[in-house]
Amino acid sequence: KNEVEQSPQNLTAQEGEFITINCSYSVGISALHWLQQHPGGGIVSLFMLSSGKKKHGRLIATINIQEKHSSLHITASHPRDSAVYICAVRGSADKLIFGTGTRLQVFP
């Protein structure tokens, strides 16, 4: 079993839909990251959180430390949101342990 599990693996949506991507982890962490990866490989950090909830524009990330679970929400999804979203947890020495990613496609 992977230390970081994401669901779903693939997600398609119509423009405007509310999107939720889930992440569960089994190790102790100091923080959890949500990352976005576009075709070609570049990775951009969306959120880093260790408790509660963060919001940036149409993106919302929440974490429940007791349940070892985090969610990434996208409100009013848009085709430009199409990308792979990766959950990563930071353990010892601040190296990251990554989930396998969720491929999101938003159609107009």
Place this chain on the structure above:
Amino acid sequence: DTGVSQDPRHKITKRGQNVTFRCDPISEHNRLYWYRQTLGQGPEFLTYFQNEAQLEKSRLLSDRFSAERPKGSFSTLEIQRTEQGDSAMYLCASSLGRAPYEQYFGPGTRLTVT
């Protein structure tokens, strides 16, 4: 551009050849990380440096792999006697090494071993 840069962006090589990749971190960042990402998977940790010291190596990093950061600035990752299983995206990231410990990623080097 003051972000993390990697060179080359793409490398195609024949099995058995040696390859070397370079990563230039953000200038004031003292931690530098190498990750490998195979198709359809999330990245996996390979190794990291605090300044010039290599502090941790993953078991994924076989004897054919070596990484250096000689002056605590740029880093190189060398793969000797490449195998088809080495085909992957090699990602570099850097961080300040203190709170908030955010890592900034480079664009990656895509290696194809034929």
